[in-house]
Amino acid sequence: MTRDQVQSVHDDIAYMKALAQEGRRAPLLGGRILVAAGLVFGLAALVHYAAAAGVVMIGGWGFVVLWGVAMAVFFAALMVCIRKDKTKPGAHSLVNRAGGAGWMGVGLATFVLFLSMVVIAWTTRRGDVFLIFxxxxxxxxxxxxxxxATMSGQRWQWRLAVGSWIAAPLIAFLTGSPLMWLGYAAGLVLxxxxxxxxxxRQEPAEVI
Structure with missing residues (x-):
């Protein structure tokens, strides 16, 4: 390999590295999707808490309907948010594509787990399975x-990851108490x- 060829390879690597770094600095999108999730499912959790505490009357499969409606409302909001985010600068950057894929996996896993729980509840005629939700x-x-956090390099998001993992077993201690659903609502807000x-708020003004 000649010196010019070696230099060309180095230039190509430097160019690819610059593109990667530029993509990493792209503003993170998808915040509105998280806001919608927090609002819709947080509200559903509060209604579930009120029903479990005897404030409102919801019985049996009414809880399944409650969460099913919440998912339908969130899905509609999700479609609107995705269409808006696709038109924004940085939407096709590596950090946003990877982050979007990760959160899409979270959403699909949630939906599939919910359907699985409905099937288990239907076949066993017991709703205890939803307590792990x-x-x-x-x-x-x-x-x-x-x-x-890994893709964006924003360390504060690691605190959210660790906090979520800590909250998962902690909220299990409230199993059987209406407070579990109140704690779930608080966790969705947090x-x-x-x-x-x-x-x-981190999105530049010209992006918003």
């Missing part, structure tokens, strides 16, 4: 934040709504 969600959120608002 908050712990599973926090565990999945931890994975989503870990991917986002690990979805608030950080989602932070991400939205």
């Amino acid at each position: 908050p712990s599973l969600i926090f565990a999945l959120y931890g994975a989503g934040w870990a991917v986002s 690990f979805a709504l608030v950080p989602g608002l932070v991400l939205v």
Whole structure:
């Protein structure tokens, strides 16, 4: 290999490295999706808490309907947010594509787990399986934040990942108590709504 060829390879590597670094500095998108998740599912968790505490009357499969409606509302909001984010600068950067794939995995896993729980509840005629739902969600959120933190290099997101993983077994101690659903709502605010608002605020004015 001649000196010119070696230099050409070095130039190509330097160019690819610059592209990667530029993509890493792209503003993180998807904050509005997290805000929607925190609001919709947080509200559903509060309604579930109120029903479990006897404040409102929801019986049996009414809880399945409650969460099913919440998922439908969130899915509609998700489609709107995705369409808007696709038009923004930086949407096709490596950090946003990888982060988006990670959170999409979290969302699909949540949906599939919910359907699986419905099947188990239907076949066993017991709803106890849904008591693991908050712990599973926090565990999945931890994975989503870990991917986002790794790709973006933003260390504060690692705190969210670790916090979500810690919250998963802790909330299990509230199993059987209406407070579990109140704690779940608080966790959604802490690990979805608030950080989602932070991400939205971090977007440059020209991106918003």
